[in-house]
Amino acid sequence: MYPTRFRYEAPRSLEEAIALLADGAGEAKVLAGGQSLVPLMKLRFASPELLVDINNLPGLDHHQQDPDGSIRIGALCRHATLERSALLPAKQPTMAAAAPLIADPIVRTRGTLVGSLCHADPQGDWASVVTALGGHVVAQGPGGRRTIEIADFVVGPFQNTLAYDEVAVEAVIPAAQGTLAGGYLKLERRVGDFATAGVAVSVDMVGGRVARAGIALTGVGSSTIDATEAAQALVGGSLDEGGIGRAADLAAAAAQPNSDHRGSAGYKRHIVHTFVTRILARVVDGQERAA
Numbered sequence: 001m002y003p004t005r006f007r008y009e010a011p012r013s014l015e016e017a018i019a020l021l022a023d024g025a026g027e028a029k030v031l032a033g034g035q036s037l038v039p040l041m042k043l044r045f046a047s048p049e050l051l052v053d054i055n056n057l058p059g060l061d062h063h064q065q066d067p068d069g070s071i072r073i074g075a076l077c078r079h080a081t082l083e084r085s086a087l088l089p090a091k092q093p094t095m096a097a098a099a100p101l102i103a104d105p106i107v108r109t110r111g112t113l114v115g116s117l118c119h120a121d122p123q124g125d126w127a128s129v130v131t132a133l134g135g136h137v138v139a140q141g142p143g144g145r146r147t148i149e150i151a152d153f154v155v156g157p158f159q160n161t162l163a164y165d166e167v168a169v170e171a172v173i174p175a176a177q178g179t180l181a182g183g184y185l186k187l188e189r190r191v192g193d194f195a196t197a198g199v200a201v202s203v204d205m206v207g208g209r210v211a212r213a214g215i216a217l218t219g220v221g222s223s224t225i226d227a228t229e230a231a232q233a234l235v236g237g238s239l240d241e242g243g244i245g246r247a248a249d250l251a252a253a254a255a256q257p258n259s260d261h262r263g264s265a266g267y268k269r270h271i272v273h274t275f276v277t278r279i280l281a282r283v284v285d286g287q288e289r290a291a
């Protein structure tokens with residue numbers, strides 16, 4: 001099917017993009033990598049009157065670590081850039097583990113992390129990763145910039161809290177207090193598929209103990225699941241077998257999977273349990289750690 005008729009604009013500045021979105025009064029959409037929006041338009045699940053292509057905007061393709069240790073990912077930083085990043089394996093093991101698991105190489109060449117957060121697909125991998133890492137989104141609109149915590153940004157299936165005249169300019173991952181460790185595991189029916197179940201885990205280790213932990217789940221609920229109780233079970237502990245077992249039990253309990261063509265609800269819960277245990281066992285073995 002072809003999309004319905006739409007107008008197309010490719011502004012050269014963020015201010016111009018925001019003005020176009022404001023003029024669109026809710027009938028305009030940002031086009032980033034187009035890897036979610038264009039398929040939706042072709043299926044006519046989305047029929048925006050105006051597409052505001054942000055690909056010509058300068059200064060949005062970065063992924064960098066600031067002097068305070070936080071990592072910023074710009075709205076035009078592609079999945080493929082993150083996959084090839086030298087920064088992430090050294091500093092952010094959970095993101096490094098997830099990047100090669102997003103879709104397939106063609107999609108990764110165009111699609112963006114920020115676009116994935118905006119799209120808010122319950123099977124989107126980056127929303128779980130950014131949730132586990134306690135990240136936030138920086139949005140810019142006519143009134144300036146604001147920061148939106150990821151839990152307040154992805155609020156339901158395909159729902160974010162951007163105003164219609166705002167552009168998400170970057171995602172920010174806060175600095176660690178100590179040494180970061182963690183990972184992302186995803187079960188897919190074949191390479192390039194969305195997750196049957198995915199698990200993001202991040203632990204911030206100070207003096208051999210967990211100072212902060214995050215666990216988030218992909219594809220096992222109507223939205224990304226922040227398994228806060230599971231993560232909290234790790235805090236203060238030293239990642240012993242009992243603590244890991246409790247976290248895995250609580251994460252599996254937090255999952256709200258449906259039975260579908262990808263597997264039964266019980267199977268998906270079991271995968272969540274296995275993945276939490278496996279990631280944390282690798283952390284204990286000294287793998288999956290930032291330098």
Ligand code: FAD
Nearest residue numbers: 030032033034035036037103111112115116118124125168
């Ligand atoms: P677009 O498609 O350009 O936009 C998506 C939505 O976000 C639109 O509503 C758009 O208006 C909005 N948006 C985008 N950027 C901004 C911004 N900066 N500010 C405000 N609004 C914005 N994803 C996974 O996580 N895991 C997978 O396994 C996976 N498999 C895929 C397989 C296929 C075959 C395809 C086609 C896609 C797959 N995806 C998968 C989705 C892919 O990761 C997309 O790249 C991503 O979801 C959206 O990023 P994008 O830059 O392409 O956004």
